[in-house]
Amino acid sequence: MRDDSSDIETVAIAPIAPGHVESFHRALDLVARERKYLSFLEAPSLDQVRSFQLERIERGDPAYGAIVRGEIVGWCDITRHDRPIHAHRGALGMGILPAYRGRGLGRKLIDAALTQARKAGFVRIELFVHSDNVRAIALYDKVGFVREGVQRDAVCIDGEYRDAIMMAIVERENASG
């Protein structure tokens, strides 16, 4: 992929569409293989990612991409829980290719996904973040996520244990919209 990261103005924030599945898969795989941030160490297969994304689009769950020349360089999505008693909840996930980090794209992506989640009536938006991921935690704090607890030694990567912090935004008023 050509590196257009020097020109952040060329990055568009837009809903992830079926045509983005392949570049989304590449971006997910690249961030997963950093072995630091995500709950994957590599992306699931392209077919699995495609069917998951197409189902998500069908359901109308929020999913935004940072897009350069038609390719995803970052994403933020919120997946609704499927059991009826948990259907007011959504799990947030996000990632940005290394060259595009630290320049405000994370904030734009999460703002877009949260705005859509509020419109779609999500009452609770939740996430897990590794306790050493200071940049992600700073972003989540800024947009209103509240720490709910710590899962000690929740993650083990290459023999190193890390805590996971549970964070959530709860807005009952979204249900009446």
Ligand SMILES: CC(C)(COP(=O)(O)OP(=O)(O)OC[C@H]1O[C@@H](n2cnc3c(N)ncnc32)[C@H](O)[C@@H]1OP(=O)(O)O)[C@@H](O)C(=O)NCCC(=O)NCCS
């Ligand atoms: C976490 C991530 C999505 C954040 O996106 P980003 O574009 O890098 O972040 P932004 O530039 O929008 O910065 C968000 C906020 O955090 C702050 N911030 C950025 N880097 C920081 C750092 N190292 N320490 C503390 N705060 C930091 C910024 O000041 C910014 O606040 P502002 O909007 O008030 O200026 C991105 O860095 C990433 O993809 N990381 C690897 C994958 C990952 O961690 N995914 C999340 C798993 S839970």
